[in-house]
Amino acid sequence: MSQATYRVPTFVRGVLSRLPVYPGSLLFSGGLNVVLKRHLPDDTLKQLEGRLLRIDVRDAGVVFDFVYRDGAFRAARHEGEVALTIGASAYDFLQLARRTQDPDTLFFSRRLTMEGDTELGLLVKNSLDAIDLSTLFAARVGPMAAFRRRRPTQQP
Template identity: 70%
Template structure:
């Protein structure tokens, strides 16, 4: 099976689609706060403020609704007032996150779909494209999230000569 055709197996997608949406959105928002929020520019956060976004993983049958409000991402209940929905397969999201696939290529091949506020979609895409991926390396991540000595130990243990 080629990477472009990889899909979450249908039986697993069927099970995942039956899970309640809100707990997944809570975990997703917590992950965004932990890994991403500190790297987003203040002007972007101002434009995101109060706007409900949805990430929909089509083949897994799940969607995560979240909002930037009061200085952090938080889960939002599923509803119709979504400003922007970004949907793709789990594998395509994974490829975009690793920068092994360009979101524009996926968009024009209809593997990534944006619905709603187009301007907001471009803001999100361009903001994520501008983030230096090295901030997500294990050493840098530990240094940013662990206090003092533990952070230094984590950072030094991930160095390769």
């Protein structure tokens, strides 16, 4: 099936694009703090300090503006000069997160865009590539294993 098949439906885009930006950015930056921040090197975080970043989920009509400041990712208002905008479809962002698609392949096929400070974009890309996803998700999912439904043991 082609990538064009995986698009946010027009009706959903219409609803999502009308939502205020800041609450979504607040949730997104909170997720970055919980899942990602502790896995990023200190020198990367230092270079992100005070820089306005934007994630643009094009087919959903949604953007997330955030900044790294005072030791945490924080939601930012949709205003001012953006240091780096990374844009793609929801499907392509999912593929990147699952690491089933290479960012360079998406970039050169024009499905992933970077606008603004390209050096900062490469820093973000390389830092994310260096993260071992097995440790990233094991830390979040592992504790939940205790709550999984257990199968009854078979009696001989």
